[in-house]
Amino acid sequence: MSEARKGTDESDESQYDSGIESLRSLRSLPETTPPSAPGPSGGGGPQPWTPPPGTTKERQEKEETDGERADSTYGSSSLLEPLTFWEGPETENPPPGSPLPPAGPLSPQQLEALTYISEDGDTLVHLAVIHEAPAVLLCCLALLPQEVLDIQNNLYQTALHLAVHLDQPRAVRALVLKGASRMLQDRHGDTALHVACQRQHLACARCLLEGQPEQGRGPPHSLDLQLQNWQGLACLHIATLQRNQPLMELLLENGADIDVQEGTSGKTALHLAVETQERGLVQFLLQAGARVDARMLNGCTPLHLAAGRGLKSISSTLRKAGADSLLRNVEDETPQDLAEDEMPQDLAEDPFALLPFDDLKISGKPLMCAN
Numbered sequence: 001m002s003e004a005r006k007g008t009d010e011s012d013e014s015q016y017d018s019g020i021e022s023l024r025s026l027r028s029l030p031e032t033t034p035p036s037a038p039g040p041s042g043g044g045g046p047q048p049w050t051p052p053p054g055t056t057k058e059r060q061e062k063e064e065t066d067g068e069r070a071d072s073t074y075g076s077s078s079l080l081e082p083l084t085f086w087e088g089p090e091t092e093n094p095p096p097g098s099p100l101p102p103a104g105p106l107s108p109q110q111l112e113a114l115t116y117i118s119e120d121g122d123t124l125v126h127l128a129v130i131h132e133a134p135a136v137l138l139c140c141l142a143l144l145p146q147e148v149l150d151i152q153n154n155l156y157q158t159a160l161h162l163a164v165h166l167d168q169p170r171a172v173r174a175l176v177l178k179g180a181s182r183m184l185q186d187r188h189g190d191t192a193l194h195v196a197c198q199r200q201h202l203a204c205a206r207c208l209l210e211g212q213p214e215q216g217r218g219p220p221h222s223l224d225l226q227l228q229n230w231q232g233l234a235c236l237h238i239a240t241l242q243r244n245q246p247l248m249e250l251l252l253e254n255g256a257d258i259d260v261q262e263g264t265s266g267k268t269a270l271h272l273a274v275e276t277q278e279r280g281l282v283q284f285l286l287q288a289g290a291r292v293d294a295r296m297l298n299g300c301t302p303l304h305l306a307a308g309r310g311l312k313s314i315s316s317t318l319r320k321a322g323a324d325s326l327l328r329n330v331e332d333e334t335p336q337d338l339a340e341d342e343m344p345q346d347l348a349e350d351p352f353a354l355l356p357f358d359d360l361k362i363s364g365k366p367l368m369c370a371n
Contacts, residue, residue, distance in 0.1 A: 114140065114143060121151075124136065125137065125141075125148065125159040126151075126153055126157075126162060129159050129163045129166065129171055130162055130166070132166075134171070137171060137174065138174070141175070146178065146180075146217055149175060149178060149180040150180060150181045150184060152184060152186070155186060155187050156186040156187045157187075158180065158181070158184050158186075158192070159171075159180065160172065160180045160184075160192045161184075161190075161192050163175060163192075164195045164199070164204045165199060167199065167201045167203075167204060168204070169203040172204050172207040173207045173211055176207060176208065176212070176213065177213060177214050178214070179214075179217030183223070183227070185227075185229070189231070190229045191229075192204075193208050193235050194229050196208060197238040197239045197247060197251075200247065202244075205250060206250060209223065209250065209254045225254065225255055225256040226256070226257050228263050231262075234262065235251055236248060236251050236252070236256045236258070236269050237260075237267075237269060239251060240269045240273055240276070240285075241272055241276065243276055243278055245281060248269070248284070248285075258285065258288055258289055259290060259291050261294075261296075261297075265298070266295070266298075268302075269285055269290065270282065270285050270290040270291070271294070271296060271300075274306050274309075274311065274314055274318075277311060277314070282302075283317060292318060292323045293322075293323055293327060296329075298329055298330050299327075299328065299329035299330040301323065301329075301335070302318055302323065303315060303323040303324075303325060303327075303335040304329060304334075306335075307335035307338045308335075308338035308339065323335075
């Protein structure tokens with residue numbers, strides 16, 4: 001390697017932070033021996049790949065102005081120069097479902113690049129997704145075995161995680177078609193579907209839920225929609241906290257358990273909908289069949305939460321759906337106890353509410369009568 005090239009690389013190192021560490025044109029790969037004399041090719045073996053002049057400088061300037069596209073949250077390397085895997089003009093943004101152009105012979109550098117893993121654990125599949133290079137992604141999907149698609153980087157992200165994070169539904173569909181696992185969890189315990197719910201990428205979530213691998217790429221990956229991340233949240237919990245009703249509908253249509261409890265306090269989606277103070281979400285879940293008196297680990301029902309927060313309209317909605325206002329939590333408190341003076345006023349607005357009388361009890365329980 002010439003001294004001039006070394007000087008250029010060394011001066012460029014200050015341009016990248018820890019999150020966008022450059023591949024530096026794959027300079028770590030073995031260089032092929034240059035021909036002994038210049039002249040036209042005699043039709044021998046494949047020629048070494050060289051970047052077009054000026055490409056490095058132009059891409060570096062773009063990274064400096066558009067660094068948000070691949071920041072340190074991905075823990076990935078920056079691909080500053082294009083890799084040409086096919087002979088002939090390069091196709092711009094081919095759709096993932098389109099047929100691959102005929103592949104020419106691969107040089108040793110290209111073969112090495114296909115199996116390259118950066119110091120951040122990223123494969124070329126990760127980098128193709130990060131830098132929105134569909135031609136490179138299609139080449140990798142055609143040439144690499146299925147196991148390579150499931151390699152996780154240093155943050156335990158697969159290429160599928162990154163495609164969802166960057167809202168690339170076509171890349172998600174292509175990866176699922178080639179058998180990429182949808183159940184692998186990153187360092188936060190999130191599957192690709194958890195990420196889709198957090199980022200509210202509905203199209204990516206639909207691809208994950210409805211896509212199936214093509215024949216010969218392994219058995220269909222059954223999605224466990226009750227799987228929790230390290231915070232104890234299933235996908236339906238996340239979608240509810242995001243107040244995203246279309247996403248909630250999609251999950252329920254594909255088999256999500258509406259009454260699944262999150263792992264820290266035992267809240268169901270209905271409890272979480274009450275906490276968001278979105279009456280529309282509460283009504284949607286009740287109409288979808290949510291259990292109105294589902295209990296948390298401490299025995300609180302959604303009505304306990306609504307009454308304790310003074311949410312009169314939501315309390316009324318829950319009672320109309322059959323919520324029991326006398327259920328007690330582990331501290332022996334009813335929703336009325338938590339509401340203090342607010343519950344009677346709220347009950348007076350609802351002709352279907354039930355009123356307790358402390359002076360009339362049967363078997364230790366207050367006698368109830370209609371208002």
